[in-house]
Amino acid sequence: MKVTVIGGGSWGSALARILGDNNHDVIIFDRSIDIVNEINENHTNKSKLPVGTLPLNVSATNSLELALSEALVVVIAVPTKVIRSVLKQMNLVLTHRCLFVNASKGLEPDTYLRVSEIVYQEINNNFIEDFVALTGPSHAEEVINQLLTIICAVSLNKQAAKTVQSLFNNSKYFRVYTSYDLKGSEICGALKNIYAIASGMLTGCGLGDNAKAGLISRALVEMRRFVxxxxxxxxxxxxLTGVGDLVVTTTSEHSRNFQAGYRLATGKNLEETIASMTMVVEGARTVVAAYQYARVNNIETPIIDAVYDVLYNRKPVKTAINQLMKRSLKDE
Ligand SMILES: NC(=O)c1ccc[n+]([C@@H]2O[C@H](COP(=O)([O-])OP(=O)(O)OC[C@H]3O[C@@H](n4cnc5c(N)ncnc54)[C@H](O)[C@@H]3O)[C@@H](O)[C@H]2O)c1
Structure with missing residues (x-):
C-alpha cells in the first residue's frame, strides 16, 4: 500500500521503518530539507534518531503535493502545535479520500480539542475515509531498532482499526491490538506527557522509585477523572493507551517530557529547557489545555496544577512537591 507519513521526526521515521519492513511504499513529508536529503541519500535521520536505519522503500520529500498525490493512508506525526496549520495546507492539495492515522499526542489549549476533532474540522470530510489513532507505549528509539513494542489502533470504526492493525503489525517486533474508545485513548495519550514531566522533576530532585510509583498511581486517578x-x-x-503509555513515559529516559522535567528540577526555566531540546515536549503545551479544562469542569488535578505552576508561574519544583505533600489528608 502507498502510505504517506507527515513529519519526519523521530516518531514519523520509526513508523516509516515499520511500514517499510512490512513492504509498503512510504513517503515522508517534512519541512526540513536536511532531514529529507539525509533520508533519501543515507537512509538515516541522525539528528532525530542517532542509531537505526530506514529501509530502501522509504523516501522523503518537502513537497506536500507530491507526498499526498498517491497516498491511500496518511499518518500524522508532527507536533500537535503545528497540526492545525499542516492540515490546512493538506486540505488545499488533497484530491482524493484517505484513511487518516494519527500518531501525535496532545490536547489543544483553549478549545480542548483532540487531534481527531481537529482533523475533521480542517480536512474536507469528503476526503476522510476514516480516522484511527495509533497510540500506546512506544519510544521511537526502540522501534527504529526493532525492539519489541505493543500498541493499539483505535477507531470508532472497527474495520478502519483492523486495517491499520494489519498495516502496522509486524510479528517480529511490533504487535498491534485494536480498540474502539477513541476519546479515552486520545485523552490518556495527551495527559501522560504531563506526568512524564512530573516524573522527570522527581528524579531531578533526587527522589526515587517510591515517589515515582506514587506519582503513577495518583496520575491514574487524575486521568480517570478526565476520562x-x-x-x-x-x-x-x-x-495499553492508558497505564501502558503512562508507565513507559514516566519511567524512561527516552522520554523528552521526562528529560524536560529533569532539567526544570535542576534549575533551568521553561524557555531554556525547550531551547535545549531537539525534539518536541508535548506535555508543556497539553498541561495548559488540561489545566484550563480542569478549572472549567471543576476537576481536582493537583499534579497537573503543580506542573502548570512550575512551567508557567515559575514555582520552584521543590516548593511544588512540598505543597503537594502538605495537602489535607484524605482517603485513597
Ligand atoms: N518520539 C516518540 O517516541 C513518540 C512516540 C509516540 C508518539 N509521539 C508523538 O509524535 C509526535 C511527533 O513527535 P516526534 O518525537 O516525532 O517529534 P520530533 O520533534 O522528533 O519531530 C517533529 C518533526 O515534525 C517536523 N515538523 C514540524 N513542523 C512541521 C511543519 N509545519 N510541517 C512539516 N513538518 C514539520 C519537524 O521538522 C520534525 O522533523 C508528537 O505528538 C509526539 O508526542 C512520539
Missing amino acids: VAFGASEETIYG
Whole structure:
C-alpha cells in the first residue's frame, strides 16, 4: 500500500521503518530539507534518531503535493502545535479520500480539542475515509531498532482499526491490538506527557522509585477523572493507551517530557529547557489545555496544577512537591 507519513521526526521515521519492513511504499513529508536529503541519500535521520536505519522503500520529500498525490493512508506525526496549520495546507492539495492515522499526542489549549476533532474540522470530510489513532507505549528509539513494542489502533470504526492493525503489525517486533474508545485513548495519550514531566522533576530532585510509583498511581486517578468528564470509557485507563503509555513515559529516559522535567528540577526555566531540546515536549503545551479544562469542569488535578505552576508561574519544583505533600489528608 502507498502510505504517506507527515513529519519526519523521530516518531514519523520509526513508523516509516515499520511500514517499510512490512513492504509498503512510504513517503515522508517534512519541512526540513536536511532531514529529507539525509533520508533519501543515507537512509538515516541522525539528528532525530542517532542509531537505526530506514529501509530502501522509504523516501522523503518537502513537497506536500507530491507526498499526498498517491497516498491511500496518511499518518500524522508532527507536533500537535503545528497540526492545525499542516492540515490546512493538506486540505488545499488533497484530491482524493484517505484513511487518516494519527500518531501525535496532545490536547489543544483553549478549545480542548483532540487531534481527531481537529482533523475533521480542517480536512474536507469528503476526503476522510476514516480516522484511527495509533497510540500506546512506544519510544521511537526502540522501534527504529526493532525492539519489541505493543500498541493499539483505535477507531470508532472497527474495520478502519483492523486495517491499520494489519498495516502496522509486524510479528517480529511490533504487535498491534485494536480498540474502539477513541476519546479515552486520545485523552490518556495527551495527559501522560504531563506526568512524564512530573516524573522527570522527581528524579531531578533526587527522589526515587517510591515517589515515582506514587506519582503513577495518583496520575491514574487524575486521568480517570478526565476520562469520566469527557464521557469516555474508564476501562481505557487500564489498557495499553492508558497505564501502558503512562508507565513507559514516566519511567524512561527516552522520554523528552521526562528529560524536560529533569532539567526544570535542576534549575533551568521553561524557555531554556525547550531551547535545549531537539525534539518536541508535548506535555508543556497539553498541561495548559488540561489545566484550563480542569478549572472549567471543576476537576481536582493537583499534579497537573503543580506542573502548570512550575512551567508557567515559575514555582520552584521543590516548593511544588512540598505543597503537594502538605495537602489535607484524605482517603485513597
Ligand atoms: N518520539 C516518540 O517516541 C513518540 C512516540 C509516540 C508518539 N509521539 C508523538 O509524535 C509526535 C511527533 O513527535 P516526534 O518525537 O516525532 O517529534 P520530533 O520533534 O522528533 O519531530 C517533529 C518533526 O515534525 C517536523 N515538523 C514540524 N513542523 C512541521 C511543519 N509545519 N510541517 C512539516 N513538518 C514539520 C519537524 O521538522 C520534525 O522533523 C508528537 O505528538 C509526539 O508526542 C512520539
